[in-house]
Each structure stands twice: as C-alpha cells, then as structure tokens.
Amino acid sequence: MYKLFKLDDFFEIKGKxxxxxxxxxNKELTLxxxxxxxxxxxxxxxxxxxxLLDAEYMRNCWSSHKPRNMILLVAMDEFTRDLERGVEIWCSPAEPIDPDL
Known part of the structure; x- marks a missing residue:
C-alpha cells in the first residue's frame, strides 16, 4: 500500500x-x-x-513549476461523509508488486 496525497479539497459532482x-x-506515480x-x-x-470511479492529473497551467494535482472521483457512500481536508489518501495495487522488479 502507498500514499497518494493529502486531501487538499473535495467537492460533489451531482450525479457522478x-x-x-x-x-x-510522488510525481512519478501513475494514476x-x-x-x-x-x-x-x-x-x-x-x-x-x-x-474509485475515475482518476486524472490536472496540471497548473499558470506555472510549469507547480506540481500536478491528482483528482480522484469516488462514489458517494457512508465513508465519504467523514472526509475532511488533511486526511491521507492511500492506494492498494490491483496486483501485488513484485519486489524483484
């Protein structure tokens, strides 16, 4: 399991x-x-x-020096009601990572 980011902001997209x-x-992370x-x-x-429903990177178009923001779209459920800024978002790979690679 690895950390993706610390939650900076979140917002509901109606119906999505x-x-x-x-x-x-880690700027090298794949989505x-x-x-x-x-x-x-x-x-x-x-x-x-x-x-997880979808994921994408958004870059800062005003400055090439700013890091990319990761945006994750998640389903609304009982767990999302407890989210607040500053919580950590973690990911578990779909398949185990081979330590020899």
Missing part, C-alpha cells in the same frame, strides 16, 4: 460522485486504475475504503 484533489506525493482499492486515513484511525 465526490471529487478528491491533492498534490501527488490508480479502477481495479485499485483506495482508502482515506485520518490521523489515529483505520483505513476507510473508497470506491
């Missing part, structure tokens, strides 16, 4: 889900696939599973 935005901790399991983790709490 909840968009989560943050600056990717999580829909088969990945993602989690929200508050300080001193358990990992809360989130249903």
């Amino acid at each position: 889900g909840l968009a989560l935005a943050g600056i990717a901790d 999580p696939a829909k088969t990945n399991i993602i989690f929200a983790k508050k300080q001193n709490s358990d990992f809360l599973p989130l249903t």
